[in-house]
Amino acid sequence: MRKLFLTLATAVITASLSNVPVLAAGGGDVVLRQADWSFSGPFGTFDKASMQRGFQAYTEVCAGCHSMNYIAFRNLADLGYNEAEIKAIAAEYEVVDGPNDEGEMFTRNGIPADRIPAPYPNELAARAANNGAYPPDLSLIVKARANGADYLYSLLTSYQDAPAGTAVPEGMYYNAAYSGHMIAMPQPLYGDDVEYADGADTSMDAVAKDLVNFMAWTAEPALEERKRTGVAVMIFLVLLSGLSFGAMRFIWADVKKTGA
Amino acid sequence: MSANQFQNPVVRWIDHRLPIFSFLNHEATEYPTPKNLNYFWNFGSLAGISLVIMIITGIVLSMNYTAHVDYAFDSVERIMRDVNHGWLLRYIHMNGASFFFIVVFIHIFRGLYYGSYKAPRELLWMLGVVILLLMMATAFMGYVLPFVIVGVVILHLVALHRFGSNNPLGIDTRGPQDTIPFHPYYTIKDFFGLSVFLTFFAAAVFFFPNFMGHPDNYIPANALQTPAHIVPEWYFLPFYAILRAVPDKLGGVLAMFGAIAVLFILPWLDRSPVRSGRFRPIFKIFFWVFFADCLVLGYVGAMPAEGIYLVIGRVATVWYFLHFLLILPILSVAETPRPLPQSISTPVFGGSGAMAGASAAPKRKVE
Numbered sequence: 178m179r180k181l182f183l184t185l186a187t188a189v190i191t192a193s194l195s196n197v198p199v200l201a202a203g204g205g206d207v208v209l210r211q212a213d214w215s216f217s218g219p220f221g222t223f224d225k226a227s228m229q230r231g232f233q234a235y236t237e238v239c240a241g242c243h244s245m246n247y248i249a250f251r252n253l254a255d256l257g258y259n260e261a262e263i264k265a266i267a268a269e270y271e272v273v274d275g276p277n278d279e280g281e282m283f284t285r286n287g288i289p290a291d292r293i294p295a296p297y298p299n300e301l302a303a304r305a306a307n308n309g310a311y312p313p314d315l316s317l318i319v320k321a322r323a324n325g326a327d328y329l330y331s332l333l334t335s336y337q338d339a340p341a342g343t344a345v346p347e348g349m350y351y352n353a354a355y356s357g358h359m360i361a362m363p364q365p366l367y368g369d370d371v372e373y374a375d376g377a378d379t380s381m382d383a384v385a386k387d388l389v390n391f392m393a394w395t396a397e398p399a400l401e402e403r404k405r406t407g408v409a410v411m412i413f414l415v416l417l418s419g420l421s422f423g424a425m426r427f428i429w430a431d432v433k434k435t436g437a
Numbered sequence: 438m439s440a441n442q443f444q445n446p447v448v449r450w451i452d453h454r455l456p457i458f459s460f461l462n463h464e465a466t467e468y469p470t471p472k473n474l475n476y477f478w479n480f481g482s483l484a485g486i487s488l489v490i491m492i493i494t495g496i497v498l499s500m501n502y503t504a505h506v507d508y509a510f511d512s513v514e515r516i517m518r519d520v521n522h523g524w525l526l527r528y529i530h531m532n533g534a535s536f537f538f539i540v541v542f543i544h545i546f547r548g549l550y551y552g553s554y555k556a557p558r559e560l561l562w563m564l565g566v567v568i569l570l571l572m573m574a575t576a577f578m579g580y581v582l583p584f585v586i587v588g589v590v591i592l593h594l595v596a597l598h599r600f601g602s603n604n605p606l607g608i609d610t611r612g613p614q615d616t617i618p619f620h621p622y623y624t625i626k627d628f629f630g631l632s633v634f635l636t637f638f639a640a641a642v643f644f645f646p647n648f649m650g651h652p653d654n655y656i657p658a659n660a661l662q663t664p665a666h667i668v669p670e671w672y673f674l675p676f677y678a679i680l681r682a683v684p685d686k687l688g689g690v691l692a693m694f695g696a697i698a699v700l701f702i703l704p705w706l707d708r709s710p711v712r713s714g715r716f717r718p719i720f721k722i723f724f725w726v727f728f729a730d731c732l733v734l735g736y737v738g739a740m741p742a743e744g745i746y747l748v749i750g751r752v753a754t755v756w757y758f759l760h761f762l763l764i765l766p767i768l769s770v771a772e773t774p775r776p777l778p779q780s781i782s783t784p785v786f787g788g789s790g791a792m793a794g795a796s797a798a799p800k801r802k803v804e
Contacts, residue, residue: 219644247514313656317514320647321655396655399517399524406525407643414639418632425629428621432472 207354209324210331212386216393217326219408222401224390225257226375231391232256234371234384239315242307242362244295247316248395251289255398256391263289270294308348310361319389319396326389328354333385336364464598469616470623471604473781477551478602479630480544486631487537488590492583494530498523499580510657528646534576535649536638538672541569550724552712553603559704561596564589566700576670607713608777615781666741674738675731681742682754692754699761706761708769716775720768727760 215224232253235245250267258266267287272294275282287294295314297303304311319325331354339351345359352360368381377383394400443449443458452458501520503512516523545565548554554562568589575582601610610616617623641648649671653664669677676693683689699706714721730753737750 247518252518317655321652323652325652403524403528403643403646407639410639410643411636414632414636418629418636421625421629421632425625428625432617432622 207331207356209327209354210334211327212330212389214326214393215390216400219404221404223255223394226377227387227390228256228394229258230371230373230375230377230384231387231389233373234388235315235391237371238365238384239388240293241296242303242312244297244312244314245293245316245395246295246314247292249290249292250287252398255394260289267291308361310348312362315392316395319393321396325396326393329392330385330389332360333366333388334381466618466620468598468601468619469610469613470602470619471610471615471781472617472622473604473606474602474623474626475605476630477543477547477605479627479634480540480547481597482627483540483630483634484537484544485590486634487533487540488583488586491530491533491537492587494526494533495579495583498526498530504580506658525642528642531650532638532641532646534670535672536634536641537572540634541572542672545569546728548603549727550714551603551605552607552707552709552714554704555707555712556704557600558596558603561593561599562704563701564593564596566697568593569700570697573673573676576673603712604781605713605715606778606781607711607716608781611780611782668739671735671739674736675734676738678734678738678750679754679757681738682747682750692758696757699758703761703765706769707765709772709774711774711777716777717768717772718775719772720765723760723764723768727757730756730760 215222215227235243250263250270253263253266254260267289270287270291270293271284272287272291273282274285277283297306300311313321319329322328332352335352335354337351337353339345339358343351343358345351349359349361350363351358366381366384368384369379370381371379371384373379377387397403443452448458498516501512501516501523503509513527516527518524520526548562548565568586571582571586571589575586601616604610651668668674676696679696680689680693683692709717709720711717714724733749733753734757737746737753740746742750
């Protein structure tokens with residue numbers, strides 16, 4: 178019976194693993210570059226300094242086209258900013274509010290409760306400004322792509338000249354990490370695109386990692402709490418399993434003894 | 438049991454008028470259960486607990502969810518970000534669906550192997566198939582069906598308690614020496630099983646919450662742009678493969694529902710008087726071939742519907758139905774089963790009866 182159980186368990190695990198190629202479907206001949214992310218693994222945490230740099234890079238490089246609709250300024254506390262800093266960051270933005278007493282919409286400076294304003298009022302405006310392509314919202318992008326962190330890191334660093342004989346259409350760019358290789362987004366990072374206050378590396382590779390660290394957080398702000406809770410829960414459940422196994426053996430002792 | 442067996446006067450007063458405590462005592466405490474059940478019999482209670490987990494998390498999630506095409510996605514993200522422990526509720530519910538199906542699939546294959554669908558448990562089996570059908574339907578249209586499932590589960594339990602559990606030997610219990618009271622023996626065994634189940638479940642919820650999902654679920658639905666490959670949740674994949682194997686829309690749908698419908702008539706397709714696959718050497722081989730066939734269907738369902746996958750899917754679909762409609766009826770008459778043991782206690786006790794746990798078992802007739 179133990180053999181049967183093991184066979185079943187193996188089969189179930191194999192069956193669930195067979196899903197993996199599906200989850201990664203759409204990659205085709207794409208080989209992703211892999212990095213060692215601080216947030217991966219059961220004890221993973223976010224790299225706050227890198228996230229702050231990533232937020233800066235997002236603001237200066239990406240935010241011209243890509244929205245971050247699910248992130249409010251108050252959420253930036255997770256990056257290590259204090260309340261005064263968050264108020265200052267929010268105040269740099271103009272936010273449309275209203276209607277006021279006269280029924281008119283008006284603009285005011287942002288406050289921590291505001292979401293980060295989107296670059297375009299709607300999808301059609303975004304498409305009109307971007308040659309028909311729609312720059313997707315980046316809040317969830319790490320979870321919305323297979324192997325999201327490695328994928329985005331690869332995408333940001335894999336622009337290159339098209340191989341000889343490959344025609345790149347007008348308004349498209351060649352990216353080795355993109356499915357089909359023809360992407361409408363122009364190369365965003367060239368190296369030294371931003372100037373970091375902490376003097377950190379501003380090479381294309383380093384900034385791409387900062388951006389991914391930031392976007393991993395926007396996709397899953399509760400990740401640290403989840404993993405922290407999970408470690409405690411796992412310890413509890415393993416102990417509970419051991420104790421209940423002992424209790425079962427104790428209670429069943431008379432049945433087993435008479436049976437043996 | 439008479440009411441005056443209870444010590445507490447309040448309990449005695451209530452039980453005399455509404456015998457709820459007698460009922461619980463009868464059906465959950467002294468309920469005579471075969472003493473030789475293996476760990477596969479844990480999955481029934483695990484399925485019940487999974488259902489409870491799904492209903493509780495589902496109700497709490499629905500308090501924060503907005504069931505509207507324009508707001509659903511945003512409301513889920515609000516649950517993930519702004520609702521207290523909303524991420525935990527959603528990940529429990531999300532992975533709970535997968536674990537519910539894992540548990541139920543093991544429960545079903547256990548029934549198939551040990552012949553738990555055979556007389557006198559045909560209706561018990563058929564109610565279980567109804568539950569499977571409703572579970573699948575819930576994935577597409579929710580909200581009321583969970584409570585319909587609860588109703589059918591109650592009927593399933595009533596039917597179970599009519600004749601008691603089947604067992605790995607597949608032979609009837611012959612008296613108190615073959616059974617032990619459900620409590621404490623199977624309550625503690627189910628509790629241990631639950632602890633192990635929750636350990637796996639928690640590992641998924643806290644460390645791989647999106648492993649059994651799809652990245653596409655984090656992209657707002659767009660009616661004008663379908664994904665390149667449409668792939669259902671993993672637990673639908675075998676049925677999805679059957680749907681796609683038939684080169685005709687209506688035929689595919691009929692085959693897919695037929696794959697479930699054939700389970701309803703299984704008790705009358707497999708006429709072998711021997712329940713347990715343990716004593717059916719040829720059946721046992723075909724059982725594992727069928728099990729492999731279901732895995733193949735699941736794999737093919739995840740692959741693009743083209744080329745070799747379509748061919749494999751068609752062969753596996755044909756085999757799925759052949760197993761039920763041809764192989765099982767033929768085996769019923771063609772196979773010579775191995776000799777059955779006299780009783781559950783015989784192989785263990787060399788024929789003589791009494792044992793410690795059984796003395797508390799009631800003299801209820803169990804056929």
